[in-house]
Amino acid sequence: VTTFRLQKDAGQVSSIANDAAIAAHAATKGQTTEAYFRVHMSELGKEAGKLASVLGSAHPSARLAAKSRRLVQLARELSGELERLENSAGDRDQARSLGPRLEQIARLADAIAKNA
Amino acid sequence: VKKLLEISMGILASIGGFVDIGDLVFVTGAGALFGYQLIWAILVGMVGIAVYAEMCGRVATVTIRPVFDVVRERLGFGVGLCGLIASQLVTLITLTAELGGVALVLELLTGWPYRPLVAVATALILFSAWFLPFSVIEKLFGFGGMLLITFTVAALRLHPHWHSVAAGLVPHFGHTTSYLIWAYFVVGLISTSMMPYEVFFYSSGVVEEGWMPSSELGLNKVTAFLGFGLGGGLSISLLVVAAEFLFPRGIDPQSLGSVALAPLAVLGEVGLVLALIGMLLAVAGASIDTVYAGAYAPAQFFGWRWGKYRKPSEAPRFTLTWLIFIAIATVVVLTGANPVNIAEIAVIFSAVAMPLTYVPLFLVARDKGYMGTYANGKLANTLGWIYLVVILVLSLTAVPLLILTNMGQG
Numbered sequence: 001v002t003t004f005r006l007q008k009d010a011g012q013v014s015s016i017a018n019d020a021a022i023a024a025h026a027a028t029k030g031q032t033t034e035a036y037f038r039v040h041m042s043e044l045g046k047e048a049g050k051l052a053s054v055l056g057s058a059h060p061s062a063r064l065a066a067k068s069r070r071l072v073q074l075a076r077e078l079s080g081e082l083e084r085l086e087n088s089a090g091d092r093d094q095a096r097s098l099g100p101r102l103e104q105i106a107r108l109a110d111a112i113a114k115n116a
Numbered sequence: 117v118k119k120l121l122e123i124s125m126g127i128l129a130s131i132g133g134f135v136d137i138g139d140l141v142f143v144t145g146a147g148a149l150f151g152y153q154l155i156w157a158i159l160v161g162m163v164g165i166a167v168y169a170e171m172c173g174r175v176a177t178v179t180i181r182p183v184f185d186v187v188r189e190r191l192g193f194g195v196g197l198c199g200l201i202a203s204q205l206v207t208l209i210t211l212t213a214e215l216g217g218v219a220l221v222l223e224l225l226t227g228w229p230y231r232p233l234v235a236v237a238t239a240l241i242l243f244s245a246w247f248l249p250f251s252v253i254e255k256l257f258g259f260g261g262m263l264l265i266t267f268t269v270a271a272l273r274l275h276p277h278w279h280s281v282a283a284g285l286v287p288h289f290g291h292t293t294s295y296l297i298w299a300y301f302v303v304g305l306i307s308t309s310m311m312p313y314e315v316f317f318y319s320s321g322v323v324e325e326g327w328m329p330s331s332e333l334g335l336n337k338v339t340a341f342l343g344f345g346l347g348g349g350l351s352i353s354l355l356v357v358a359a360e361f362l363f364p365r366g367i368d369p370q371s372l373g374s375v376a377l378a379p380l381a382v383l384g385e386v387g388l389v390l391a392l393i394g395m396l397l398a399v400a401g402a403s404i405d406t407v408y409a410g411a412y413a414p415a416q417f418f419g420w421r422w423g424k425y426r427k428p429s430e431a432p433r434f435t436l437t438w439l440i441f442i443a444i445a446t447v448v449v450l451t452g453a454n455p456v457n458i459a460e461i462a463v464i465f466s467a468v469a470m471p472l473t474y475v476p477l478f479l480v481a482r483d484k485g486y487m488g489t490y491a492n493g494k495l496a497n498t499l500g501w502i503y504l505v506v507i508l509v510l511s512l513t514a515v516p517l518l519i520l521t522n523m524g525q526g
Binding site: 004011012015018019022023031032034035036039040043106110 | 223224225226227365366367368370371373374376377380384385388389392525526
């Protein structure tokens with residue numbers, strides 16, 4: 001794992017989390033269709049899961065090890081939250097409760113990208 | 117009045133038929149990564165396809181010979197055959213991406229599982245290609261694709277920075293440090309507008325519709341420049357939406373669901389549904405274009421009987437070819453290959469194959485001995501030469517950039 005790679009992957013985690021947060025916000029207001037929300041959360045969840053698995057199997061240098069571990073945790077958590085959203089598509093309360101955490105994951109991943 | 121209505125309908129259908137899955141992928145990706153910086157590349161591609169579509173329509177109207185007839189004559193059998201094989205491969209990859217794209221959008225609309233929807237997409241394309249006349253295909257998919265205007269509405273609702281939009285009309289790097297990725301997207305944006313299947317389909321349609329030099333050359337010019345030109349406007353809307361909504365939020369769209377995110381956020385559920393239906397019909401329309409393009413090319417090259425207006429029994433090899441195309445594309449999509457990645461590959465490899473289509477076309481269109489008074493004028497020749505250089509540069513740089521940038525991922 002190079003600094004460049006870590007920045008790219010952190011950017012990707014942030015991108016997925018931001019995307020999901022916007023969709024969750026729309027779901028909270030009842031402005032999306034259930035089908036779109038479920039399928040899109042599934043797409044994003046698979047991306048996050050793939051990213052978590054690739055990051056988890058990589059060997060970062062000692063300098064990047066802590067940040068890389070933190071990013072793996074975030075990617076795994078993101079994947080889990082997206083799966084919950086996928087399974088509860090149509091549940092506005094669930095979307096309302098998970099939206100802020102998705103935004104937070106995006107901010108944390110952004111911070112890793114900037115400080116890598 | 118009837119003629120005027122016919123012209124307007126043709127133009128509207130061209131606008132709606134301009135955008136395909138390659139545009140959705142590359143244009144949205146470019147806006148999300150580079151903001152407004154690459155609008156100029158869409159314009160370069162838009163003028164390029166209009167210039168060459170006008171030439172191929174004129175050649176087909178005057179000589180009653182579509183593109184691959186011309187390719188064989190000008191390049192000879194051996195080189196022409198290489199061109200045919202390259203074009204067929206690119207058209208097949210493109211069809212695979214479009215077919216998978218139809219299934220993906222259907223999935224976003226219905227929520228049903230993906231693989232059965234691939235079968236539905238195949239049935240839809242098969243039914244349309246077999247049973248529907250051109251006029252219905254044009255209206256259903258061309259006009260339906262116009263629903264992509266939802267992105268234009270979303271772009272306007274986002275109150276774009278017009279100064280930045282204008283700055284994007286001039287090539288510049290801005291704050292970019294990834295010059296190779298910048299170049300990769302430039303190649304992608306120009307190539308996706310100039311996919312060769314578009315001229316195969318257009319010129320064959322001209323022959324099928326029996327256009328006459330005395331009455332239809334004006335229509336050809338108007339359709340090529342206004343239709344493709346305004347179609348480029350839809351692409352620019354996609355880019356503006358991505359630049360205004362995805363770029364500041366750091367969202368890199370990796371799926372078609374992310375392409376529809378901005379209409380959802382800006383226009384709500386109605387915007388989402390209209391955008392998805394527009395995407396569905398635009399991509400399905402492109403699928404039908406590629407299905408026919410894949411059959412037109414070999415039929416014209418080998419001199420088989422061909423034509424949408426002929427019964428399948430009157431043009432059996434032509435019919436069998438497009439059926440085989442659909443079958444192969446369906447099998448590839450069913451393996452689980454990602455249509456978005458396939459679309460990127462199709463666009464990049466179409467850049468490689470472009471000279472084999474556009475060079476012979478240009479040579480014939482400018483040949484006074486062949487075209488007589490209908491040969492290229494000064495403007496068409498100048499633009500033709502300029503675009504020949506552009507096409508050669510795209511052709512030589514596309515694959516190296518694909519490899520060096522890891523498909524634009526860095």
